[in-house]
Amino acid sequence: MSDPVQKVRDEFGTWMKENLAGEFACLKWRGTFGDDEAYPELRQKWEQKLGADGWVGVGWPKKYGGRGYSLPEMVAYNEEYARYGGPGRSGHIGETLFGPTVIAFGTEEQKKQFLPGIRAGTEYWCQGYSEPNAGSDLSNIKTKARLVGDEWVVDGQKIWTSLAVDADWVFVIARAEEGSKGRNGLVFLLVPLDQPGVEIRPITQITGGSEFNELFFTEAKTAKGNILGGVGDGWKIAMALLGFERGASTLGQQMIFANEVNEIIKLAKINGAYHDPHIRQRIAKAYAGLKIMRFSALRMLSGAEKGEWGPETYTSKIYWATWHRDLGELAMDVVGSEAEIMKDGEFGALQKMFLFSRADTIYAGTNQIQRNMIAERALGMPKEPRGDPNA
């Protein structure tokens, strides 16, 4: 019997080699975090190419157009994608976050309505979670939703929404019960972006780019049926969504990191930085850290295959984020005085990586929030006392 994981590697690896070529060749290694604005139209075309050959949503059940891949098959798929320098996926929020959430919480009608567009690379999604006053304290959401006739009417502001400019839909957590607090009274709404009640403003970042956006809702409307679950289910669904991405994509991400480490090593050999004993130590440590990330991912995934994500899973985000931020600093020291120079008035790949890596330890739970989670959930230490807003 042939090994199904090897079959994925052979089949998809071959597909990548043959298809990430020609007009798509310029996409190699592009469009990943920190470079999200590269070739937006061509990357959507690439997404459609993947979709046409059945390579979008491979982890979804077969009846929803997926391939029903197991976790090890998903890992192989993600690794092959990254091995050939597959570009940042324009559709990843729909595919890896929203799709599995609809499959878990949506009605059959909603699945029929939303999954095919994601699967074909024709409909794009973004995430409306954070607000100016609901960052680390996410449940402090102020965006309001009220049901008026056959429509939900949404008012408020979301921030740090990536890929919003090219998206068609946003999923929004909003407060539907007047006077409710924290995790209660929230709804998970699906809102079309192309309407007068929605304004998207790109945020210019320290990279000079604008992957993140602000979303303003002023009596924005969506049909009554565009809700997952009911009133009060918003928090539960929002958190479940965050759990879906965990795991399978990390090994693909590590290949992107490995590519960066290789670039740094290559450069150190060319420009003589390799003579410096301190640089040598840092490069060796970065390499060891990369390997350890891989060892950890394999260890945690093998636990997950047995049905249990162990408490050690809480360590991955802070570890890779801190490692990657350190790598950015190392890259600049290896580049040396040249690090200051912008060729053709633009940041080079390592400069972009250095600047964008400052976000790694902030988004998806800051290092400080990660430490709280590790202390409370993995180590069972007491919860932080809640503050009194009137104090």
Next chain:
Amino acid sequence: MAYPFSEDHDMIREAVRGWAQDWFDGGQGPEGVHKAGTGFDAKAWESLTKELGMAGVAIDEAYGGAGLGDLGRVVIMEELGASLASVPFLSTCGISVDLITACGSDAAKADLLPKIASGELIVSYCDGHNALKLEDGKISGGVSHVVSAANADLILLSLRDADKIEIIAIPNKTNGLQIKAHQTMDPTRAVADIRLDAVNKSDVTIIGTISEADLNELVIQSFIALAAECIGGAQKCLDMTLEYTGQRVQFDRTIASFQAIKHKCADMYVAIEEARSAVYYAATAEPAEKTEAALIAKATATEMFFKVAGDAIQLHGGIGFTWEYPLHFFFKRARANRTMFGTPTRDYERLAVGLLGDAA
């Protein structure tokens, strides 16, 4: 890598954990060994090997062992690390067993491995091929700071003879062999200097021959056991810290409820778990990857243990600084492990040579 441990491993862990924590809490313990001044608890060794039968964990079943390889050794070393049990497991059941298995003659294997497995023989190995000289059939020279040599029945050494390296075995009472034990900062593990004064080569047993490259790889791979000890020791330090900070009340709260404490504990946990991944991976790695994985595991785990043990003292406050509270023994063991087989800095430089070539 699947979840690496089998039911056999889990059973061994349970048995050794109970045994080791009894030794730590109610038995001789680190303080008892310190008072005895020997860096070695002969009774504990007898109990671990003869009652629990753990010395043969990595020895082939054909020679009376359990055949559980590196991973079996990792399990035991973790538990020994969590108790600082003063037994010569690392030297006897680690590199010594591996060397005899890898290059020993059939006669040497049949003679030595069953004796090690049954706990009759304590063995200590150190590299001698650059320190010892062979002239007119006599071996002379010295090696410093050899782990568990003072308690060993048999000293294994590498010896350069013309263009090959021989592994030789010298019984501790051999004429011309001196073993001088040191007083050590970490009182729980004995370290000694070995001196050979014109020892007759005919008085030593030749175990077998090995290439220098193979020997170096084998030695590096044996670091996995030391790295596993670091994981066990660090986990114990974190457990003690969680227990203490969960009881200690200041400002009307347990200090475990303060973020300053929680965040440091979280960092300790991250460091332990990442090092643990490195150790488990190295123990199960394919031969082509094993040496590099062992180097990463050793560098990471020895640095981690030292950091975690130091942080544990910090989070215990004043009591962590006392002799009475046993945390200092872990801190001292962690310090010793950082330099026992070369510093982490040297390990990283070895990796750097592979990645970048020589520095010059």
